[in-house]
Amino acid sequence: MSSGLQLAADAADKVPAPSIEYGKLSPMLIVFGIAVAGVLVEAFVPRKARYVTHLVVALGGMAAAFGAVLALIPGVKDSGGEIAAVGAVAVDGPTLFLQGTLLLLGIVSVLLMAERKLEPGGDAFAPQAAAAPGSAQEKEAAAAGLRQTEVYPLAMFALGGMLLFPAANDLLTLFVALEVMSLPLYLLCGLARRRRLLSQEAALKYFLLGAFSSAFFLFGVALLYGYSGSVRLDRIAVATGGAMDNDALLLIGLAMVAVGLLFKVGAVPFHSWTPDVYQGAPTPITGFMASATKVAAFGALLRFFYVALPGMKWDWRPMMTGVAIVTMVVGAVIAITQTDVKRMLAYSSIAHAGFILTGMIAANEAGASSTLFYLVAYGFVTLGAFAVVTLVRDAGGEATHLSRWAGLGRRSPLVAGVFAVFLLAFAGIPLTSGFSGKFAVFQAAADGGAGSLVIVGVLCSAIAAFFYVRVIVLMFFSEPRADGPTVVVPSVMTTAAIALGVTVTVVLGIVPQPVLDLADKAALFVH
């Protein structure tokens, strides 16, 4: 009792004012800044000008943040990375690499969200989210031509959380970043203009399960704190090196933290939200979630295991190996029988989470760099694929049922061809980014002594290939249906997003060297 008071008394005169390295944090600060600015825009800018203003602010802000990331690179190159904000944030290679990736994915995602040429009534989002589906208010809002613009600040908040997520150097910051990232996404999920019941259901499920997983995560943090007396990753690492007693706290804690992170990456058995949420959410948001969230979450997972628990390799590897295996198998197997494009892509993303875990489990430098590379490759392919999904429409909105895609290759060879490229990349066919990524993680895993994962990975790739191929068959080798969906010609924004996706897919397939180089140099975590 007395010691607590003593502490408080000490603190009063000994705790120095924290110094914050604003420059090093600038990418995150900029994004959070534009998010706040977005809220202000929503409040003060007249309705007609909001869309453009939001776009300018968001895109400009992200571009600026990206510039900031670039500007930080030389410094990190020299120092090998620094800890900023009193140990809360690590600004090192992986951080900058992933932040850069996230910002690019964010820009592309915002382009997709801003698309207004596809939907006759406006964009992909409900004009008034609060109005009940099918109610009078909703019709009124639609008739008034209301457009949702709150998505931009929400997306920027989420993106800010994502930027912080892989940079967080203590578990508290990690938790906060997790929530900052997740809360806006819960809302974004529920904003779809069409099929609102599905959208709301997705939001509810995502929210409840997300909160549930946060609780596990937080409890794990508590246990690790209890074990080591600190939430800073480097101090936990030190603590695991020394003491031998009371390891149960450590082991249970690390497992529960891992659960929280594995939930975010969508690994089995914490994947069950993924298909429902991916299917129900507005497609641009699904793309954003599937790509950016995964990138951020894997970044955090990497940092957590590589920085906090490098000495615990032999404890977490068997568990993670098991998770990786079931993730690959379940994702690939269940995807075979899916009939909805978005749902199939969701299961595919689960399988891919397994492949990425394979690289992570290597627990060496190659493991980190290969994971980073895979994330870039995967992020752009995924966004591109979901972007294509937004184009194939019929009277009910997006035609996501696979049977509706029959003969698409005959009607619009270009769109079908592009989608085929993405599918082939997912399948890991050589000369696409998917192959480079897969090869990188398999090589790292084999090098790191995880040969069994490579074998399972290879077999699952074969199973996975089956359903990607099935879609290609459907698109190219089936007769088009008379009442089939049409491919709407999008504005330059979606076009640019898809074009970027294809470019990255092909370039990373043929000349992956520069990005691999970058990932290689970026793969050193600061401790």
Add this chain to the structure above:
Amino acid sequence: MSGNFPWLTVLAAVPFAGALLVAAVPAGKRALAKNVALLVTLVELALAIAVTVKFSPNGDRFQLTENHTWIKQFGVHWALGVDGIGVVLILLTAVLMPVLVLASWNDADAPQVRMDGTVGDTAAPRSTHAFFALMLAVEAMVVVSFAATDIFVFYVFFEAMLIPMYFLIGGFGGAQRSYAAVKFLLYNLLGGLVMLAAVVALYVATADADLGGAGQGTFDLMRITQAVGTGELNLNPTAEKAMFLGFMFAFAVKAPLWPFHTWLPDTMTEATPGIAVLVTAMVDKVGTFAMLRYCLALFPNASKTFAPLVVTLAIIGIIYGALLAVGQTDIKRLIAYTSISHFGFIIVGIFALTSQGQSGATLYMVNHGFSTAALLLVAGFLISRRGSKTIADFGGVQKVAPLLAGTFLVAGLATLSLPGLAPFVSEFLVLVGTFSRYQAAGIVATFGIILAALYVLVLYQRTMTGPVKAGVEKIRDLNVRELVVVAPLIALLLVLGVYPKPVLDVVNPAVDDTLSQVEKTDPAPSHPIEQVAAVTPLGGNK
């Protein structure tokens, strides 16, 4: 030209560029697209001939080599180089392509056949451009596969080839083409993925041996084989066997070796004749070529361990393929099974580990390319005229289309390895090579020649001879374009039958080198003839 001219890269780039060029031809101009494709294949042929001329048979094992870092992190180099085996197969590819383009001239223009067998909308024919562009892409990838001296480069193109093939099969074939295309892709993809695991494992092993320097591994074939030879890379036997099986699985599916063959009949039945030739004459050859180049050189001990097993499977394949061919009722399916039988010969020749077997197998790859191309293309002309692939729908064609029947017979005779035609030489070499190592296997394989006669002659008898059947009387004889397609093939079959020496001279040094890598020598004759001075044979050796 300077000595550093990147011949092989150009050789690979020309068809790639050609593919893009064809794809870029404005949509309505089909004839232009075809002509461009033909021109590109002819340019490629000229280049391939130039490469062959530049290649000196008695020089280094690998010539015209190029080596540039491609993906440093993976230890990958854009490394190309040809040995005698590679150069011969590249030439085969280059020679066959113009023939195939010409043979497929109208195949892509015809309206699509629906899944239920009815003819689709004539107003919406398929893309001629895509057809020829994809064919050229396949050619490029096949060429790279034959020229690669980096395992990764080989693997990438070996696998990537599946995609254009897949679209060619699934987009332009018969009623069941979609099923066939998926089967083709999945079988081969599975094989390729298993190989991927082995490729990765091999890299890790080379990294452990520090072959790439600085703790890195390497995919450089020459470096690895050298290290294997010197013992610098000493794989433990279990790992070596596992890797061998991983590589071999992919090649066995591709080749195809019994019992991994079941995709081939479907593919060849459903694909257009030109594409079927593309599969069996070139793409599949990459599999057998890779056995020879990669399996043996990289894993000599495992190769020796598994050789009896592979030989057994191949022998089964010879007899099995031939028997099934006899039992078929569909012309193209029959030809597909003959190919399975022939691939059995090729593989048996490779794994007999004798110089006759391997040179024979290499020559067999070339000859089989020509003979199957001739047989399938003529069969294709026949089928397109009658609109049926069923043997029973034919009869008496010889009466109405003697030229067609005659070329079909010559192609058939080549398929049954009639002496005087090219396949005989290779088949005999394979059999001799096999017999000298595995006597029983050699004899069983020889039964294949009887069955070959059976399936070819039964096919010929049922389709070409006898009274003219209803529906056959309208069959026209070959036209000029078709004659131009078949004539060079038949000419090559004849020339290589009586004078295969140029090919063998190029192939032999590479084969000898391969055998020395496996540390095998030809079995010596048990009782060599004693040369008595007084009666020195004067005509014996030249």
Add this chain to the structure above:
Amino acid sequence: MTQTLVSAASGALLATGEGGPGLHSVPATGVFDATWLVIALPLLGAAVLLLGGRRTNRFGHWLGTLLAVGSFFVGLALFSAMLDASDADRSVNQHLWDWVSVGSFQAEVGLHLDQLSMVFVLLITGVGSLIHIYSIGYMEHDENRRRFFAYLNLFLASMLLLVLANNYLLLYVGWEGVGLASYLLIGFWQHKPSAATAAKKAFLMNRVGDLGLAVAIFLMFTTFGTFSFDQVLSGNAQASGGTFTGIDLMLLLAACGKSAQFPLQAWLGDAMEGPTPVSALIHAATMVTAGVYLITRSAELFNASPDAQLVVTIVGAITVLFGAIVGCAKDDIKKALAASTMSQIGYMILAAGLGPIGYAFAIMHLVTHGFFKAGLFLGAGSVMHGMNDEVDMRRYGGLRKYMPITFVTFGLGYLAIIGFPLLSGYFSKDKIIEAAFAKGGTSGYVLGSVTLVAAGLTAYYMTRVMLMTFFGRERWKEAPVGAPADWHEPHPHESPKSMTLPMIVLAFGSVFAGGLFVLHDSFVNWLTPVTGFSEGDSPFSEYAVTGMAVAMVALGALVAYVQYARREVPAVAPQGSFITVAARKDLYQDAVNEGLVMRPGQYLTRMLVWLDLRGIDGFVGGLAAFIGGTSSRVRKVQTGFARSYALSMFGGTALVVAATLMARMA
């Protein structure tokens, strides 16, 4: 004649004497440089006629004939050059080009001309030219005559390559080449299903024999490291007796296929579906005797294995009787002659199996047979030509009045084949019978008796043919039972000169060739340097054997006379005894082949076709279905209820925690 050379040495190893009888040759010089022309001329003809297409229709037959005759003249030139040369220089070798060369496997394209191949060159080109001439008339009304001549030329080239090749691999090319030509010519009238089937059957059964030749070459290569004549046959070849026996039996298998010997005899009868000139040239005079050439050429190898030689004689003996018995029952004139051919070649094979005692006589009979059998076939063709292509002898009769030249030439051929004294068959067949007895021992008696009995049978069936065709009632004047409505009586007539001329020339050969050959033993002396010669040890004197043979012939002819001249020949074949029925059905050869090979093969094939769909593909399909089924089942876990998702997370967490703790303990 009295040169007694090294004969077969019994025992495991063949002693190699210096300067043995083996094959030694000198490079071709002078006239011999033109050896290749013998083959090239007909090959050129085939190429021009096949590639030239319809444009050559007008002169194709002339060109083909001209080149065949040209080849004959080159052969004659070579022959005269050889007559001028000394014994040692008669065996020449012409290297043309290197063919296949891989490691120690060295095959060249080269020719070997010696006394043995010379005989064949003259026979092939001589009889071949005659038959070309004959065909000009015979095929006059066939729209595909040009193609026919192309095939004939192709055959000549292949057959010449067969006998001139200087190594076994090149011989193999000729060997299959004649098989191809035979296939094309048997099936020349492709619109007839029976012809197409017969052609296929011939090729297939030949392929079975080819298998033997291939394996023999493999064995030579693995044993000696070479398969060129002047190495393998140099007399220096050493190997275990078993190896020699193996090689010999494989060569015998090849010979059986090509020469229609038991058990590969079944194709020859069906081969009569081809045009008659083809039957005369290929299936009587030349190609079918290739087996005899092969064995004689390989004398060195056979001499080294008495076991193999015994098997050869047994095969020959069985075929002699088989052919003779079948020949007795055939009503189809060509099939009767074909059976006779089979039987006669059986004589030759038997003789060749006797070793140096018989080689020369085998070849001698081969040549005389070439004359008289070709003559007989051409005669049969001439008869058919005049009888609306009727082949059933029961629908002939009394034709001697209508076609006198045919009757005379056919009659002389007939007398020659039955061994009428002083005609060529008399000399050559007697020598074989003598040689068979001269083999000595029990086997000698058995073989000698077989040949004697067969001589009697030959006389019987040939007399039967003669009587049914040229004598007796003119049965062709009556409409056959079940004749079609438009049946009209044939008008037998003599054939044109282009057909009768070759028949006359061949008749001369049939009459005089044998006498010429035995004069001063010229034929045996000619061949001895190549084949060796030994008198053997006959239990009977030459005269005794001749007496027995003539007696058997007389007996056979008499029985036939009683049956077919003294009695009316029924227009419809009577029931006959079970032997007759069996003989009509070729002693059930087809039934046996069908039961032993074809049926089981068909069942096996059907089973494999089924298995291929169900078995391997079934496994893969099953695996795919299993994964798909698993997928359908596992996806149900995704119930759509958030609480069940939460439960899976909760359970997952428990598992993950447990796994982490377990990892530490483990």
Add this chain to the structure above:
Amino acid sequence: MNPANYLYLAALLFTVGAAGVLLRRNAIVVFMCVELMLNATNLAFVTFARMHGNYDGQVIAFFTMVVAAAEVVVGLSIIIAIFRSRRTASVDDANLMKW
């Protein structure tokens, strides 16, 4: 008092909360159970802070509360939206998407 007892209590509360999430149907109640789990965690943090003698745990507890409050805002808005459209707040009724 032995601080371990607080930890046991925290674990118990956490488990009760988790059980509530699994068992209750009403979305609001489910959400409150999650809050209970977070509060259990807070208890654990505070206890550990006490054991280690530093403030980190206590600070974290405050953070957690703030985060939980933010979560409530978001959560309730979602639940209300779904209640409006479906006239029910039962978690089990939202199962349009499955398999």
